[in-house]
Amino acid sequence: MSAPPPLCSLDGRIGPLAEARISPLDRGFLFGDSVYETMKVLGGHPLFLPAHLARLAASLAGFEIPWPEGLAAEIAALLAATGPFDGSLYVQVTRGAAPQRLHQPGARLTPTRFLLPAAYAFPADPAAAPGLTAITRPDWRWQRCDLKTTALAGSVLGGLAAAHAGADEVLFAGPGGELREGGHTNLFVRHGEVLETHPLGAVVLPGVTRSHLLDLAAGLGLTVVERAPRLADREAWRELFVSGTLTGVRGVVQLDGTPVGDGTVGPWTRRLAAALAARERAAAEEAG
Ligand SMILES: Cc1ncc(COP(=O)(O)O)c(C=O)c1O
Numbered sequence: 001m002s003a004p005p006p007l008c009s010l011d012g013r014i015g016p017l018a019e020a021r022i023s024p025l026d027r028g029f030l031f032g033d034s035v036y037e038t039m040k041v042l043g044g045h046p047l048f049l050p051a052h053l054a055r056l057a058a059s060l061a062g063f064e065i066p067w068p069e070g071l072a073a074e075i076a077a078l079l080a081a082t083g084p085f086d087g088s089l090y091v092q093v094t095r096g097a098a099p100q101r102l103h104q105p106g107a108r109l110t111p112t113r114f115l116l117p118a119a120y121a122f123p124a125d126p127a128a129a130p131g132l133t134a135i136t137r138p139d140w141r142w143q144r145c146d147l148k149t150t151a152l153a154g155s156v157l158g159g160l161a162a163a164h165a166g167a168d169e170v171l172f173a174g175p176g177g178e179l180r181e182g183g184h185t186n187l188f189v190r191h192g193e194v195l196e197t198h199p200l201g202a203v204v205l206p207g208v209t210r211s212h213l214l215d216l217a218a219g220l221g222l223t224v225v226e227r228a229p230r231l232a233d234r235e236a237w238r239e240l241f242v243s244g245t246l247t248g249v250r251g252v253v254q255l256d257g258t259p260v261g262d263g264t265v266g267p268w269t270r271r272l273a274a275a276l277a278a279r280e281r282a283a284a285e286e287a288g
Pocket residue numbers: 038181182183184185186204205206207208209210243244245246
């Protein structure tokens with residue numbers, strides 16, 4: 001499927017991305033006073049739109065930014081303008097542009113809305129996708145990772161550390177060596193005959209994919225326990241995988257330079273990757 005045309009929607013106006021302009025006083029630009037969502041798009045249909053909009057509403061509420069009326073219609077109008085494509089739709093809402101650069105938000109502003117479609121190369125067969133490599137780092141991010149803010153300096157530093165190490169992803173660990181999540185993914189470990197994933201709370205994003213996987217795992221008869229995988233137990237791990245909207249389910253076969261389990265993508269990872277891909281296809285067909 002072809003890439004979307006280079007369009008975006010800024011404050012409800014659809015136009016060429018190259019011509020879009022925001023104010024330098026926009027609080028998203030100045031302070032990262034801004035939240036976002038990334039959705040997967042198949043055939044021009046945004047997948048799991050209600051779940052993404054619900055999480056966006058929670059992030060906005062966390063920042064006391066009002067819900068931008070008309071956002072859903074702006075998304076629909078942009079996707080009508082792009083026509084069918086496979087990829088992603090990025091939706092960012094900032095608090096808006098204030099007259100002065102002050103930390104305090106002050107008066108209620110009109111939120112800035114920026115919507116950007118993009119092509120993305122998804123693996124043809126997610127269950128057969130090759131394994132990834134990852135590094136661990138202490139979690140140096142802020143303490144409200146449940147809010148999906150664009151202030152992502154901690155993730156950017158983690159991404160740089162991963163790139164310098166030649167790895168695909170960074171996994172953030174708490175002070176006791178408990179694995180929380182990746183730079184842009186949630187994570188699961190198969191420890192014996194159960195999957196472990198960090199419980200929801202302030203140190204992980206409530207991933208849309210994560211919640212589908214909890215449901216799909218139950219349907220496949222796999223046991224999931226919401227408890228933090230501990231690096232101290234690493235020798236007992238059989239599989240490690242990360243999950244995300246664009247990542248899907250991807251096995252991590254090497255962590256900090258040494259193999260995880262037998263160093264190959266494991267069977268539970270492949271089953272869940274296939275089950276998620278099937279659910280995504282069904283969602284796209286239903287939307288079409
Ligand atoms: C820090 C972090 N954790 C987890 C995820 C996965 O969330 P989702 O499955 O909703 O894409 C993301 C996605 O961007 C993320 O940035």
